[in-house]
Amino acid sequence: MSRRPSRPALSDLLLLLLILLFSLLLSFLFWKAIEVGADSAVRVKKSAELPLRFRYDGTFKILQVADMHFGNGAVTRCRDVFPSESARCSDLNTTQFLRRMIEAEKPDLVAFTGDNIFGTSATDAAESLFQVFRPAMESRIPWAAILGNHDQESTMTRGELMSFISLMDYSISQLNPPSFKIDGFGNYDIRVHGAFSSEMANTSVLNLYFLDSGDRAMVGGVRTYGWIRESQLAWLRTASQKLQQGIFPAPALSFFHIPIPEVRNLWYTGFVGKYQEAVACSIVNSGVLKSLVSMGDVKAVFLGHDHLNDFCGNIDGIWFCYGGGFGYHGYGRAGWPRRGRVISVQLRKGKKEWMGVETIRTWKRLDDGNLSKIDEQVIWSGGGGEDLDH
Ligand SMILES: *[C@@H]1O[C@H](CO)[C@@H](O)[C@H](O)[C@H]1NC(C)=O
Numbered sequence: 001m002s003r004r005p006s007r008p009a010l011s012d013l014l015l016l017l018l019i020l021l022f023s024l025l026l027s028f029l030f031w032k033a034i035e036v037g038a039d040s041a042v043r044v045k046k047s048a049e050l051p052l053r054f055r056y057d058g059t060f061k062i063l064q065v066a067d068m069h070f071g072n073g074a075v076t077r078c079r080d081v082f083p084s085e086s087a088r089c090s091d092l093n094t095t096q097f098l099r100r101m102i103e104a105e106k107p108d109l110v111a112f113t114g115d116n117i118f119g120t121s122a123t124d125a126a127e128s129l130f131q132v133f134r135p136a137m138e139s140r141i142p143w144a145a146i147l148g149n150h151d152q153e154s155t156m157t158r159g160e161l162m163s164f165i166s167l168m169d170y171s172i173s174q175l176n177p178p179s180f181k182i183d184g185f186g187n188y189d190i191r192v193h194g195a196f197s198s199e200m201a202n203t204s205v206l207n208l209y210f211l212d213s214g215d216r217a218m219v220g221g222v223r224t225y226g227w228i229r230e231s232q233l234a235w236l237r238t239a240s241q242k243l244q245q246g247i248f249p250a251p252a253l254s255f256f257h258i259p260i261p262e263v264r265n266l267w268y269t270g271f272v273g274k275y276q277e278a279v280a281c282s283i284v285n286s287g288v289l290k291s292l293v294s295m296g297d298v299k300a301v302f303l304g305h306d307h308l309n310d311f312c313g314n315i316d317g318i319w320f321c322y323g324g325g326f327g328y329h330g331y332g333r334a335g336w337p338r339r340g341r342v343i344s345v346q347l348r349k350g351k352k353e354w355m356g357v358e359t360i361r362t363w364k365r366l367d368d369g370n371l372s373k374i375d376e377q378v379i380w381s382g383g384g385g386e387d388l389d390h
């Protein structure tokens with residue numbers, strides 16, 4: 001009744017061993033193949049869904065982030081914080097603030113208005129760009145950036161920076177308009193279409209103009225800041241004209257880093273927010289205001305550059321608004337919290353569906369523990385067009 005199991009058991013064991021060895025070999029080859037695959041695979045940019053469009057609730061919200069001044073991350077210290085805060089403050093506080101702002105406002109677009117990195121503190125521009133834009137990339141929210149006067153002071157030229165930025169995940173930034181010979185790097189327009197399933201679904205109802213205001217220049221032996229050149233304005237006027245041929249004349253917003261000289265006059269004519277330092281701009285007035293006024297569609301311009309100014313003021317019917325300093329490695333004022341600006345655009349509700357833009361509002365939030373919301377104001381109220389079914 002008892003069979004002798006010794007011999008079959010041995011061959012079974014050998015067979016098992018063989019199978020084991022074979023599968024080990026197979027999995028080794030499999031992992032090797034994956035490794036090779038990963039090395040040779042082209043990493044494809046994760047793209048945002050375009051065109052941008054208003055939400056079903058008829059809103060579109062932009063978070064403006066000005067002057068992050070990012071260096072090397074954890075090792076880069078904060079400027080102008082209280083001595084008691086200094087030991088535990090670095091670029092990571094800027095990252096944390098950006099994460100919290102995105103979380104709190106859930107914007108449809110993040111607009112970075114220059115001096116994203118502070119070149120002289122950034123050992124490797126690419127690495128700093130990855131770090132500074134990481135919260136935007138991780139949020140999967142489309143984002144657009146332009147350059148300030150400090151971004152190119154590290155290991156990349158302005159052209160290289162804009163190319164690199166345009167290739168980052170969820171970035172909708174562009175180098176320059178195709179088939180236009182133009183000064184600077186980072187001149188482009190972004191269209192925002194009406195809500196899905198509305199009559200305006202395939203029409204741009206809000207246009208965003210991003211411009212490169214340059215870095216520094218010598219003019220007649222005087223060192224001054226850059227300015228927006230005639231070639232850029234010529235492109236802008238053409239783009240604006242083309243975009244205003246829709247059913248309703250779509251309003252537009254513009255974003256650039258360095259203020260225009262006329263912003264200084266707001267000290268005398270009035271503003272909402274804080275005007276705490278001289279407006280630092282070029283000695284050259286290239287006629288940006290004249291162009292914007294003649295175009296007619298730009299309702300507001302969003303600026304950076306002067307970290308202690310966060311005001312909005314109206315010049316010839318156009319609002320000029322500072323974002324206010326956002327980054328901790330940029331200069332600021334201890335006790336005056338770093339801040340960011342929100343722009344909220346609302347469509348008009350027609351009889352049956354969303355129409356054109358009705359109102360544009362703006363406010364700021366402070367990095368003060370409560371993300372306090374301040375200085376909310378309506379900057380444009382346009383009616384949003386007549387009902388199409390009249
Ligand atoms: C910077 O971040 C650290 C860690 O979250 C925090 O403890 C510190 O208060 C922050 N500093 C400032 C000035 O916000």
Ligand SMILES: *[C@@H]1O[C@H](CO)[C@@H](O)[C@H](O)[C@H]1NC(C)=O
Binds near residue numbers: 198199200201202
């Ligand atoms: C918008 O375009 C899509 C795709 O081409 C089309 O199906 C839809 O009917 C268009 N909507 C309007 C309002 O023109």
Ligand SMILES: *[C@@H]1O[C@H](CO)[C@@H](O)[C@H](O)[C@H]1NC(C)=O
Binds near residue numbers: 368369370372
């Ligand atoms: C945050 O809000 C709470 C509750 O309103 C308040 O007590 C606190 O002072 C606020 N903190 C700051 C920094 O504004």
